Amino acid sequence: AQKITQTQPGMFVQEKEAVTLDCTYDTSDPSYGLFWYKQPSSGEMIFLIYQGSYDQQNATEGRYSLNFQKARKSANLVISASQLGDSAMYFCAMREGINFGNEKLTFGTGTRLTIIP
């Protein structure tokens, strides 16, 4: 079974609109972390936002927020007021466990976001 599922291979959004990128995950570990990364065409993976499984509030970082619904095992990324520079591939990733030896990130297949002027 897929541990991270991103069901939207591609999305087109008008500039200045908000966009939600979907991510669902599967784990039996009570301690885990969820991450979103942005990968522009240049190739570098850029860390955007993190949500820990025990965090009570949804994470926010500037225009990025994470809509964490633990019971539904979803961790959707919301980008407010989209900009042309937001056009990129977006990956959701999970780390299971928070102890030494559990450093591995499992990535989803990504969503290619294109912002239309």
Added chain:
Amino acid sequence: DAMVIQNPRYQVTQFGKPVTLSCSQTLNHNVMYWYQQKSSQAPKLLFHYYDKDFNNEADTPDNFQSRRPNTSFCFLDIRSPGLGDAAMYLCATSAQPGTGKASGGYEQYFGPGTRLTVT
């Protein structure tokens, strides 16, 4: 300020000719990772170092080796590259968990990648 540096950015090698990719970091992070990312796919972890402890993924081919001579540097050696090894190779680092950051120090910082072409 570059934090994770990969050299070269583009590498062309011949089928079967050994190649080494390098990664350096200025973050003083304990953990360093090598990922392989093929076109339109998610990054796939090859191996990682926790300090000097090497952790190989079960499905990483023996053709791929790694060295970490010190905290700052890590190398990926491909002993006999095949056409199927053409990919982007990403190096990443992370701090020891529990650094007190909001993210718990778990996020990985990636370099710009080395795009490997095998002819």
